[in-house]
């Protein structure tokens with residue numbers, strides 16, 4: 001049975017001391033959660049977060065993974081390193097990485113393969129820019145992101161992958177997609193996955209919405225039929241707001 005997944009994306013926020021405190025305070029607020037709870041923290045907070053979350057229902061994720069196993073890749077962190085740190089999830093291809101760090105559909109595909117190899121669940125981000133939506137190119141952009149980003153990934157591997165649909169114009173802007181926009185665009189993505197992998201894989205695939213989701217709008221978004229969870233930026237930095245979003249998840 002597919003469970004909704006609520007994942008926090010802290011981006012480049014919080015030091016180790018704040019991380020330990022946050023996880024300790026979050027634990028009792030979410031111990032009855034009906035959804036999967038993930039917190040994706042900066043690399044330097046990972047070990048503190050994993051220790052603090054031990055024995056709880058909170059899963060810890062990273063925000064990037066190298067495509068190579070090891071070697072001359074200055075500044076990168078490998079799957080083996082994340083796996084040794086007991087990291088269970090990793091965000092791949094976030095729009096900020098696509099925009100500022102030259103991430104492409106091809107590197108997203110390589111990083112996703114690396115995560116799967118090390119049994120780390122990828123949260124693969126896709127989403128259109130404002131100009132794409134204005135020029136009616138949303139579906140075309142998403143189609144390329146999916147067909148190229150998931151190239152060579154088989155149906156079995158899809159059961160370990162989460163997709164986050166994040167319209168770039170809604171990220172960090174306070175402009176949330178309408179419930180219908182988010183739901184219908186996710187439905188389109190599911191149709192593409194269905195074409196590539198068949199209905200069963202597509203229906204079992206968790207596709208989150210992300211972009212200015214918060215404690216106020218989460219319930220309506222998470223109640224939409226095709227939305228299987230949320231990837232939360234700003235609102236995941238506050239344990240009470242994040243816990244409220246987790247409480248809004250559908251059983």
Ligand code: PGA
Nearest residue numbers: 171172211212232233234
């Ligand atoms: P936001 O970020 O919730 O602050 O809009 C979402 C994301 O970037 O994943």
